[in-house]
Amino acid sequence: MSELVLPFEKRLIELEKSLSHVENEADRDRLNKELAAERERVFSELSAWDRVxxxxxxxxxxxxxxxxxxxxxxxxxxxxxxxxxxxxxxxxxxxxxxxxxxxxxxxxxxxxxxxxxxxxxxxxxxxxxxxxxxxxxxxxxxxxxxxxxxxxxxxxxxxxxxxxxxxxxxxxxxxxxxxxxxxxxxxxxxxxxxxxxxxxxxxxxxxxxxxxxxxxxxxxxxxxxxxxxxxxxxxxxxxxxxxxxxxxxxxxxxxxxxxxxxxxxxxxxxxxxxxxxxxxxxxxxxxxxxxxxxxxxxxxRMGQWAEAAPVAAQAPATAEPAPTEPVDNAGG
Amino acid sequence: MAFFSRKTFSNPGTRQKSIPDGLWMKCVSCGTTVYRSEVEERLHVCPTCGHHYRVGAHDRIGLHFDRGSFEETHGGITAADPLEFAAGEHTYASRVDRARQETGLNEALVTGFARIEGNRVALGVMDSRFVMASMGGAVGEKFCRLCADAIQANTPLLLFAASGGARMQEGILALMQMAKTADAVSELNEAGIPYIVVLTDPTSGGVFASFATLGDVLLAEPKAYIGFAGARLIQGALHVKLPQGFQTSEYQYQNGQLDRIVPRSEMRATLAQLVRLLHPEGAVPQEPAEETEAGGDAALDAQAEPDSAATKPQS
The missing domain is CATH 3.90.226.10 (2-enoyl-CoA Hydratase; Chain A, domain 1)
Known part of the structure; x- marks a missing residue:
């Protein structure tokens, strides 16, 4: 069961457990308040990883x-x-x-x-x-x-x-x-x-x-x-x-x-x-x-991009101009 | 799913970004010492083993398209940083700046118009040196505009795909580019514009799973890494040994995912042939020298050769 209780929920679950055991009215009120506050706190402070x-x-x-x-x-x-x-x-x-x-x-x-x-x-x-x-x-x-x-x-x-x-x-x-x-x-x-x-x-x-x-x-x-x-x-x-x-x-x-x-x-x-x-x-x-x-x-509409100055087209890295006829190559 | 920028691929076979400097070089694939200039003359292919080196976008255009015919469009579009992605020492903004400096490009996809054997085409070329040609908002937008341009000009669209996938540092917005670009292909389809894709090393992840595989005709360079999930991820998840040649062009061809594997030396003729066949109304007549290709048993045999050679098992 323990892996089903997430770390940030531990205190919450503890409070719920103790609440189910209390008989005394005053204690119950106190715990209820604490529980409500804890729930509020836990779910308002969740990190991205908690959500994951x-x-x-x-x-x-x-x-x-x-x-x-x-x-x-x-x-x-x-x-x-x-x-x-x-x-x-x-x-x-x-x-x-x-x-x-x-x-x-x-x-x-x-x-x-x-x-x-x-x-x-x-x-x-x-x-x-x-x-x-x-x-x-x-x-x-x-x-x-x-x-x-x-x-x-x-x-x-x-x-x-x-x-x-x-x-x-x-x-x-x-x-x-x-x-x-x-x-x-x-x-x-x-x-x-x-x-x-x-x-x-x-x-x-x-x-x-x-x-x-x-x-x-x-x-x-x-x-x-x-x-x-x-x-x-x-x-x-x-x-x-x-x-x-x-x-x-x-x-x-x-x-x-x-x-x-x-x-x-x-x-x-x-x-x-x-x-x-x-x-x-x-x-x-x-x-x-x-x-x-x-x-x-x-x-x-989804996605963003920016505008920069266009980069001038580079000359091919090869010093030789690209051959106009395909070079005969045996390939693989 | 693995489709983020990554420097190395664990896929069997040797991967090297581009040709190393120096007069001589040792081929990363076969280990033979060869003249660098000879590799370059052979369209960045090893003369001994036929290993196809990765080439940058403008180099690629120079290799296959008519000299001086390229007119770039939307060249100013570059990455934005919608997530303001910063995690520890890594910031996306600095990563993009570095890529821009290293490549002289504003983004991983270069778009424009060019001629191939005289035929005008809309052209997109991806450059794996730019954040592993991953797709963020800028690449997605440029691809959509490229499609619109092809429709407007009524020219076929040619794409040289390469990518590590969707660009992680743009998070969910990068993922959405998959839907956006897939839909841009629908627009091409509705307008009856032929869309021809050449998958190059490496094409994977979210780009492989969107516009790169929606071409009417799918070609690939030999022995390119082509696949959806990274081999390392699959191996890690399943604890299986992957077969030799897993996720190569040849593997994808055998599985029925590609129409043809085309060595770089035949790329220009093959693309021009497809453009003539799929867009006859705008085609420039063939030069007489190439007429034999149109028919005859000899021509068919010659044509069959690269395919059958390519489908041989790698071992």
Whole structure:
């Protein structure tokens, strides 16, 4: 159990425990006050690294916890019609308040057995192909799409490379960007780089309060910068990975509140926030504001650059002018 | 996922940034001592083993495109520092400054128009010397503008890709360039503009997983490192021994991810051929000397040779 209690939560949990034992009314009042203050303090002072730990907490609600509570009549779609069925990616049809929606997401798994089966939510190429199949179907039939992003990364592996992990992510991005139906993405816990973005190129993106969405794990960033993965907290801070950071950058549109305890200890508030978000999204979608042009313009605005004086074109480093005829070269 | 600037690749095979200084040099791949000038004359390819050295963007343009035909566009676009990325002794601003000084470039992607055997094309060339040609906001924006320029000018778009991936120091905003550039390719597709990509050493991570692999035709230089996740990462995660030649052009070709492996000596002719075939309305007629290439068994055999040679196992 101990690894399920994060370092900064220790005092909080202790207080809760002692509170459950006290009989005396005055003590209870005192402890309650202290507990409220401690919660306030803990959640107002979270560092980027604290958020990373929260986002990776194994008790956070997973995609299927959301879908079970948010939708009725869920019908899962299996297989990419080409290679296989990737359990890390779940696609399906469902009903939300009387309306049909398409659902696509990564399921990390809860118990060890499920985590292994679902490869910790790390998709293989067939997972992305399944997602593409589902969203194209949604487009063909005219239904909105809701994606649930919860993955540390696209699977880094031999078979994944052989089956075109890079190109398939590229293709998924191109597909999502040109969909003619509205797309909402909810980043649940960990939005790990390209593997996450592939299903998050959406008209609207909302992110759970303690989720992270990032270009690379802080451990790897630290390794690259200083060859020292232990400086991960510093790296997490520099990378700006939290929901408030991303809202500031305009990469996400809303934050889903997690209540006083965080989704790992109480999943209800974040699931309620997700419900409200979906409702608002479907209402807005009906006004017709979400078009491929809208999505294109939104992503086109992302990123910054500066203008400097153009550097004069360099002469080729070779003293000889480039040969006009290809040099005969046996090659490899 | 590994797609950040990195100086070395642990992939099997020898990687060297560019040709070392001096009159003589020892080839990093075969170890033979060769004249530096001879390597340069052979388009930066070792005369003994055919190792393709990395070349800078302007050198590359000089190797394959008609002399003096390159007109640079958007040359002033350079990296911003949206995260004000500073961690310990490392600051992004100083990293970019160093790259600018070392390369004389403002960014890792050079864009413009050029002619190849007389045919006008929009051209993008990435330079791995510039923060490992990683993609930040500037590279993303330049690629989008390049696509728009190609559409406006109604010319095919040629890209020489090289990259360590999305640029870590621009964080999530660099990641978003993957969606932005993938969508720019959609715009090319909608406008019917042919998009030809040459993957060069190294192309990986978020660039391999976005605009670099969305070409209508995908070519690669021989034995280039091409892959999504870094070999070291895969090895570390899975504790497996990776096969010889993993994530090389030849490996990707065998897995059906590439149309053809093209040695540098044949690059110009191959690109010109594709431009003529895919954009006949703007094409300059072929020179008579090259007519044999259009048909006949001899021509087909000759054409088949580089492919079959390239697909031989590395060992």
């Amino acid at each position: 730990q929260l986002a990776r907490h194994s008790l956070r609600p997973r995609m299927l916890d959301y879908t079970a509570r948010l939708f009725l009549d869920f019908f899962e779609l299996h297989g990419d019609r080409s290679f296989g069925d990737d359990p890390a990616v779940v696609c399906g049809l469902a009903q939300f308040k009387g309306r049909t929606v398409f659902v696509v997401g990564q399921q990390k798994g809860v118990k060890t057995e499920e985590k292994v089966k679902r490869n910790f939510g790390m998709a293989h190429p067939e997972g992305y192909r399944k997602a593409m199949r589902a969203v194209r179907m949604a487009e063909r039939l005219g239904y909105p799409i809701i994606t649930f992003v919860d993955t540390p990364a696209a699977h880094p592996g031999l078979e994944a490379e052989e089956r075109g992990q890079g190109p398939v992510i590229a293709e998924t991005l191109r597909t999502f960007m040109s969909l003619k139906v509205p797309v909402l993405s909810l980043v649940l816990s960990e939005g790990g780089s390209g593997g996450a973005l592939a299903i998050a190129a959406a008209d609207r993106v909302a992110m759970a309060e303690n989720a992270i969405y990032l270009i690379c794990p802080p451990e790897r960033c630290a390794e690259i910068l200083w060859r020292d993965a232990e400086r991960k907290a510093e790296a997490a801070n520099a990378l700006r990975v939290t929901a408030t950071d991303l809202l500031e950058f305009g990469v996400i549109d809303n934050i889903l509140g997690e209540g006083a305890l965080g989704a790992h200890r109480d999943p209800q508030p974040v699931i309620d926030a997700a419900r409200a978000e979906i409702e608002r999204f479907l209402e807005d979608a009906e006004t017709g504001i979400f078009t491929p042009e809208h999505r294109r313009a939104k992503f086109r």
